Amino acid sequence: MSAKRMQLFAFFISVTLIWGCQLEEQEFIPDVSGIEAEVDIRRFDQALFQLDTNDMQPELQKLMEAYPELSTLYFTHILRANDPRTAPDGPAPYVKGFLQHESVRNLYDSVQVHYPNMSDIEAELEQAFRFFQYYFPDEPVPNVSTLISEYAIAAFVYGENDLGISLDYFLGQDYPYQKLNPRDPAFSAYLTRTFNREHLTSKAIQTLINGLVPPARQQRLLDLMVNNGKKLYILDKLLPYAPDSIKLEVTGPQAEWLEDNELEMWAFLIKEDLMYETDNRKIRKLVDYSPHSPGMPEEAPGRTANWVGWQIIRAYMEKHPETTMQELIALEDAQGLLDASRYKPGR
Incomplete structure (x- = not known):
């Protein structure tokens, strides 16, 4: 096992020991009522x-x-x-x-x-x-x-x-x-x-x-899911009142399943040694459109890794609230971003 994989595995073990309940956080929604943006299609x-x-x-x-x-x-x-x-x-x-x-x-x-x-x-x-x-x-x-x-x-x-x-x-x-x-x-x-x-x-x-968001610099699952997580984070900020099911393009029950199984998805990615995988055949359905995520329960929609990537970005931005959207987009080191986020999947 590589040093980076050992580092990520150790991080996961520490999380499982701490467990911790994911706090219901109040997302900041700025007042934009004074901004002009007339649309005439x-x-x-x-x-x-x-x-x-x-x-x-x-x-x-x-x-x-x-x-x-x-x-x-x-x-x-x-x-x-x-x-x-x-x-x-x-x-x-x-x-x-x-x-x-x-x-x-x-x-x-x-x-x-x-x-x-x-x-x-x-x-x-x-x-x-x-x-x-x-x-x-x-x-x-x-x-x-x-x-x-x-x-x-x-x-x-x-x-x-x-x-x-x-x-x-x-x-x-x-x-x-x-x-x-x-x-x-x-x-x-x-x-x-x-x-x-x-x-x-x-x-x-x-x-x-x-x-606005350039392609991931590398093609490991970690890079792809973090890159797509950035896009979901920005989408959520631009459409803060839209249901997650719309933004994620999944059904309501599937959106609930994602919320309820964050730790299980994270554990699956670690257990199957997928975080640094580059074989498109093994990771494609975890980040690209697909009806299901292979290896996960039938209730799991496709692109589950993107949802986890979104939570990593949310954790990073919570730890570094001074970061602008432009600065977030410019962060190319997915591993460094993960480490700095101190991401702890909810149980």
Whole structure:
């Protein structure tokens, strides 16, 4: 056993001797009511599908003038209308064919039925952006536009923190996602359960956070779970009133299971010698989307190591309250962060 593993094992033994009850701590929620963060969602999806297809070239030009950055990204990377291999006759005929395709029109109609207006989402995003400005005062506040990507991508950041949200990824659990391509793991039931309005704001904010937190420097489980723990910590600060089940993308009972089994999860990671494991086959489901965490009870959702990583970050920030979000993000040494957190899993 390596010196670092011995050190972590000794730390775990000391915790089990102390046990200790996890205190119910009152999370600090700053008053952001005085911060301006007006959100006016721009409906690129409606602007695109309302184009006059009998006069495509000038119509496309107007759209691109109204949405310069988003239009370039959308037509180049999502529709690939600027690629002569997929659009040999040029962008205008290709986009016209896209807009007139029956399945695409049906998808657009479904989006309009589910999202005739988005005032509730605007209110949620405004609140999140107030917290965003509080914790990240030097970052530009995002502009938000909606689109239809034909299931290519749920949300993305472009420009200077601007958010693009594909509404076709948020049509609700009754929408037949799994029938689109039954073999596509992206449409598995445990994932499509969250393809709804309730998860839209959280998923969009997660995308924003992913652009702020760089990838883990190393690929050990410890590095990955701490890195993902940072993201969950920031998400929790930007959406302090959202249920953990929404932020974690698990069911209510699964969120309760995580709360009730913190020590057992930590003990499992230690016992199975997984903390410094780099084999993706052994650790992937502990940090990436998965219906379950292998080796744990059936009630355990996937990505359990991320939840433990979140608790490590919370412990660190409790011990070092002077740490800013920017400073937390910059901490690359996962082992050093764990040691400094003096993390004690709740029993």
